[in-house]
Structure formats: C-alpha cells, structure tokens
Amino acid sequence: MNFKRKILCIGAGYVGGPTMAMIALKCPQYRVTVVDINEQRIREWQSDNLPIYEPGLLPVVKEARDRNLFFSTEIDRNIKEADIIFVSVNTPTKSFGQGAGMAADLQYWEKTARQILANSDSDKIVVEKSTLPIRTARAMERILNSNDSGISFEVLSNPEFLAEGTAIKDLEAPDRVLIGSRETESGIRARKELVDIYANWIPRERIIESNVWSAELSKLTANAFLAQRISSINSLSALCEKTEADINEVAYAIGTDSRIGSKFLKPSVGFGGSCFKKDILNLVYICRSYGLIEVADYWESVVKINEWQEKRFVQNILVNMFNTIAGKKIALFGFAFKADTGDTRESPAIYVTRGLVEERANVVISDPKAIINAKKELADIKEYITYEEDPYRAAEGSHAIAILTEWGVYKGLDYKRIYDSMEKPAFLFDGRNILDHKKLYETGFNVFSIGKGPLKRI
Known part of the structure; x- marks a missing residue:
C-alpha cells in the first residue's frame, strides 16, 4: 500500500503507544511505526497482552496493527524512512548534579536527537511529545541543524494532555490539541502538516496553534494548575477535620461557582502519577534559574x-x-x-x-x-x-x-x-x-x- 506519509514515534510507553495507535486508527492513509529499545515491550505491543493497562486501548491497537500500525526495535532504519518523527522518550527528574531533584533529565532526549541526526538523509519534521522544559526545542534544533549535508529539520511541540485511565477517550475527543512551531514560513508549513493529521478526526476549532515556546510552557503549567487544585482542597480537608466542617460539602459549594468549577476538587490522600510532581518541580527549577524565587516558592508549595x-x-x-x-x-x-x-x-x-x-x-x-x-x-x-x-x-x-x-x-x-x-x-x-x-x-x-x-x- 502506498502511504501518504510515514510517521515514526520513538518511545513505546504510556504516551507514545496509545497516541500512535489512535493516529493509525483515524488515519489509515499514514503508516505509523512505534520503536523502542526495549524488546520485551515491543513484543507485548505486538500481542494481546499490552505492556500498559488502559481501558479501550486493546481494540484500537488490534484494529490498526499490521494494517498501518507497526511496532519495531529497528530504530535507525525507521528513522531513515520516516517523514515525521514523534519523540516520546522518558524525561525523568534529574537525580544527579546541578538541578538534582527538580530539573528534567534530558540525557535520553539528547541521545535521541543525535540518533535522528545520524540516521537521516532527508528533510524531517520532529515533534516533541515528551514533557520538556521551555526552550528545549531550541536545543534540539541546534543539534539537528548542526549537519553540513543540507538536511532541514523543523522541530514542533505537541504536548500530550492525557489522563491515565481515560487516555483513549482523551485521544478520541480531546478538549484541545496544541501544536507549536517557529513562526517562520517553514515552521508554519510543518505545523500545518501536523494540524492536517489531527484534523482527520478532531474539530478544527479544538486544534490550537502557537509558537513553540508557548506550547512547551503550556504543558508544564496545565499540570501545575491541576495539581494546585488538589493540594488546595487537601489543605482545606485538614481544617475541616478540626472544625467539624465536611470537605465534600465545602468542595461542592465552591465547585458550583462557575468561575471555579468542580473538577479536581476531590479530597484524597494525595496526587500521584508520572507528571504532576515532576512537571511542577521542573517549573520550580526553571523559575529559580531565571531568578523568579517567589514564583518558584509558590509552585513548590503545591508539592509540599x-x-x-x-x-x-x-x-x-x-x-x-x-x-x-x-x-x-x-x-x-x-x-x-x-x-x-x-x-x-x-x-x-x-x-x-x-x-x-x-x-x-x-x-x-x-x-x-x-x-x-x-x-x-x-x-x-x-x-x-x-x-x-x-x-x-x-x-x-x-x-x-x-x-x-x-x-x-x-x-x-x-x-x-x-x-x-x-x-x-x-x-x-x-x-x-x-x-x-x-x-x-x-x-x-x-x-x-x-x-x-x-x-x-x-
């Protein structure tokens, strides 16, 4: 079959696997390949025993798999063949050196950028899917465009806004899709290519276009705002226990205010997951690096x-x-x-x-x-x-x-x-x-x- 474009995703984890499965399902005219260095993970994606549990994911994978959705460990070959490359590698919190405990560890991201450069012999669009610090796209551009072979790379930011447990629903009917690019002729042209992919199933008014820096920062701040609401209601839960107020009644009362809304006001033992704490601490580190100490302290209090x-x-x-x-x-x-x-x-x-x-x-x-x-x-x-x-x-x-x-x-x-x-x-x-x-x-x-x-x- 002749495909319109060849899409590659590097990283077969919680974000890369489901996102590419949905793109393949909705866009049969594109060949979508997901690669990873973890052979066991790839074998599981090729089976009915997927490496992650997510309601509704298996039927999506099964419908597209071997039609236009493929999983592989052949990273170098697939980089060479791809037109559009999504980078969805792990960016954990740094555990060593400067910024340890707060800054994002970008070593896997940089290795991936250099691997893309080493195996490319044609122009490509590279899409940041991992959660990254603001202005990371600039660093990737510098690495990719350091070549002297005349190959052109356009780097876009397309942050994910998935919630585990509802990822398939989030992918099929998202509140928004955010795509950021350089505001240059070539950057806008690359951005339109990605817009056209998502427009196969997402209403155009839900696809937001911005500059690349705004897109990068929007992901960090979205998670920070959501976590802030959880910490806010949890802080009040302690006061309720002392005063005989009922936190559920308080949450309902303030949530009915249309300016506030009811989401993320459920009191609990605390928030978790791979994103909230990591993204907030990354935001804290960025603020401190720019001398915005009061801003950093404010957001760090959410984690505390x-x-x-x-x-x-x-x-x-x-x-x-x-x-x-x-x-x-x-x-x-x-x-x-x-x-x-x-x-x-x-x-x-x-x-x-x-x-x-x-x-x-x-x-x-x-x-x-x-x-x-x-x-x-x-x-x-x-x-x-x-x-x-x-x-x-x-x-x-x-x-x-x-x-x-x-x-x-x-x-x-x-x-x-x-x-x-x-x-x-x-x-x-x-x-x-x-x-x-x-x-x-x-x-x-x-x-x-x-x-x-x-x-x-x-």
Missing part, C-alpha cells in the same frame, strides 16, 4: 502540601490505633496512583506503605491491576509486605483497612463480611472518600476519612 497530606494520613492511622501499629496487620486497598490504570509512579500508596513499615506494621497490598508494579516499587522492603489481589483475603485478620485507590470494585464489597473477618476493634481509613461512612460505622467500623470528623466507637 501533597507530601504533607501523605504524612498526615500515616500519622492519622498511627494516632487513632493507640499510637502503635507494630505487629498489626493493615490491608491497603489499592496501590495504583488512580483507578483504571496499573501505573504506580509517585503513587501516595508508596509513601503510606513505607511509613507503615517504618512503624513495624504488617502490610498486605491488594490491587486489581498494580501488584506487579507495586512489587517493583517496594523491592527494597519486600520482606515486610505481602500481596493479595482478593480484597476479602487481604482483609482477613487485619486490624485496619486503608483505601488508597478509588477503584470501583471497592465500593461494591461486602463490608459486613470484611468486618466479621477482622480483628476488633476494626478500623477503616478512607483515603479517597468513596465509601458510605455512616453505613460502615453502623456495621461496627471505626471510620476515618479525609476532611470529615471521625466516626468512632472507642
């Missing part, structure tokens, strides 16, 4: 409140269980950072688990999708933890249950059966406020939630 909320949750368990949990079995319901994903990166459950283990509790972790990743996250303390996918078995003989992920399955459990199987007095700490607390109290539990007064029997 989140860490404080996680610590407060552990402290709440300790204080309310007679100031000792040593030798007590505590069942954690959920380990993924949110429902409908197996992703555990920066999950609040990591801190909670480690805090409980430090107090010598016997921790059992239950999660329908995240146990494999949980074992990786906690490999250094594995001797203190057991894993049980069945929540009923996990709860047997436990002194307390802590809800850490808002999986729908936890709402439908038989908590009378669970209560009967537990040690007494039985405690339940709802870190997501998803259960009927009054009913749990009537069953016999001592109930502690986020932003509400406790329902105690002792």
Whole structure:
C-alpha cells in the first residue's frame, strides 16, 4: 500500500503507544511505526497482552496493527524512512548534579536527537511529545541543524494532555490539541502538516496553534494548575477535620461557582502519577534559574502540601490505633496512583506503605491491576509486605483497612463480611472518600476519612 506519509514515534510507553495507535486508527492513509529499545515491550505491543493497562486501548491497537500500525526495535532504519518523527522518550527528574531533584533529565532526549541526526538523509519534521522544559526545542534544533549535508529539520511541540485511565477517550475527543512551531514560513508549513493529521478526526476549532515556546510552557503549567487544585482542597480537608466542617460539602459549594468549577476538587490522600510532581518541580527549577524565587516558592508549595497530606494520613492511622501499629496487620486497598490504570509512579500508596513499615506494621497490598508494579516499587522492603489481589483475603485478620485507590470494585464489597473477618476493634481509613461512612460505622467500623470528623466507637 502506498502511504501518504510515514510517521515514526520513538518511545513505546504510556504516551507514545496509545497516541500512535489512535493516529493509525483515524488515519489509515499514514503508516505509523512505534520503536523502542526495549524488546520485551515491543513484543507485548505486538500481542494481546499490552505492556500498559488502559481501558479501550486493546481494540484500537488490534484494529490498526499490521494494517498501518507497526511496532519495531529497528530504530535507525525507521528513522531513515520516516517523514515525521514523534519523540516520546522518558524525561525523568534529574537525580544527579546541578538541578538534582527538580530539573528534567534530558540525557535520553539528547541521545535521541543525535540518533535522528545520524540516521537521516532527508528533510524531517520532529515533534516533541515528551514533557520538556521551555526552550528545549531550541536545543534540539541546534543539534539537528548542526549537519553540513543540507538536511532541514523543523522541530514542533505537541504536548500530550492525557489522563491515565481515560487516555483513549482523551485521544478520541480531546478538549484541545496544541501544536507549536517557529513562526517562520517553514515552521508554519510543518505545523500545518501536523494540524492536517489531527484534523482527520478532531474539530478544527479544538486544534490550537502557537509558537513553540508557548506550547512547551503550556504543558508544564496545565499540570501545575491541576495539581494546585488538589493540594488546595487537601489543605482545606485538614481544617475541616478540626472544625467539624465536611470537605465534600465545602468542595461542592465552591465547585458550583462557575468561575471555579468542580473538577479536581476531590479530597484524597494525595496526587500521584508520572507528571504532576515532576512537571511542577521542573517549573520550580526553571523559575529559580531565571531568578523568579517567589514564583518558584509558590509552585513548590503545591508539592509540599501533597507530601504533607501523605504524612498526615500515616500519622492519622498511627494516632487513632493507640499510637502503635507494630505487629498489626493493615490491608491497603489499592496501590495504583488512580483507578483504571496499573501505573504506580509517585503513587501516595508508596509513601503510606513505607511509613507503615517504618512503624513495624504488617502490610498486605491488594490491587486489581498494580501488584506487579507495586512489587517493583517496594523491592527494597519486600520482606515486610505481602500481596493479595482478593480484597476479602487481604482483609482477613487485619486490624485496619486503608483505601488508597478509588477503584470501583471497592465500593461494591461486602463490608459486613470484611468486618466479621477482622480483628476488633476494626478500623477503616478512607483515603479517597468513596465509601458510605455512616453505613460502615453502623456495621461496627471505626471510620476515618479525609476532611470529615471521625466516626468512632472507642
């Protein structure tokens, strides 16, 4: 089959795989190839056992795979053949040297840029899909256009705005698609090529065009604003617990203000995931590098409140269980950072688990999708933890249950059966406020939630 264009994505992770699958599904006139150095990951993309769990992803992959969607480890060859290259490699927080703990680690991104340069013999459009610091496109341009062979590269920014658990819906009907380029004739022409791809299924008014620097910064600030709302409501949850106000009622009241809106006002044990903390700290580092200390401190406080909320949750368990949990079995319901994903990166459950283990509790972790990743996250303390996918078995003989992920399955459990199987007095700490607390109290539990007064029997 003759394809209109050959699209390549370097990086077959949470962003690259689903995004390319949707483009291939909606644009059969384009050949779409996803490459990665991880051979096992590529084999999984070629099977029905995909390397990531995302509702609705498998049917999309299966419909396009081997028609115009392909997965490969042959990076160099596919770079040479591609017309448009999406770069979706990992950009973790730097763990060494200048900016450690805050700045983005761009070593994989730079290696990819040099690999593109080394294997290109024709003009190409290179699209930043990874979350990157502002003005990273300029650095990539300098690397790519350092060639003396007359090859031209146009670098675009097309940040992803996917939420794990709803990524397929987000890709099929996004609020917006943002594409940034240089405001030059060639830059605008390259931008139009990418606009034309997305316009195959996305209304034109939802495709936003900007300069490349605005696009890069918009991604960081979007995540910062969302995380800010979570930390704001979580900070108020502590005040509600002291004053007998109900955080759910407060959140509803302020959320009905059309200027504020109701999204991201759900109190919880804290936010997690691969983006929020990383992007905010990256923003903090950038602000400090420009001497904007007050701005940096403001955004860093969002992360500090989140860490404080996680610590407060552990402290709440300790204080309310007679100031000792040593030798007590505590069942954690959920380990993924949110429902409908197996992703555990920066999950609040990591801190909670480690805090409980430090107090010598016997921790059992239950999660329908995240146990494999949980074992990786906690490999250094594995001797203190057991894993049980069945929540009923996990709860047997436990002194307390802590809800850490808002999986729908936890709402439908038989908590009378669970209560009967537990040690007494039985405690339940709802870190997501998803259960009927009054009913749990009537069953016999001592109930502690986020932003509400406790329902105690002792």
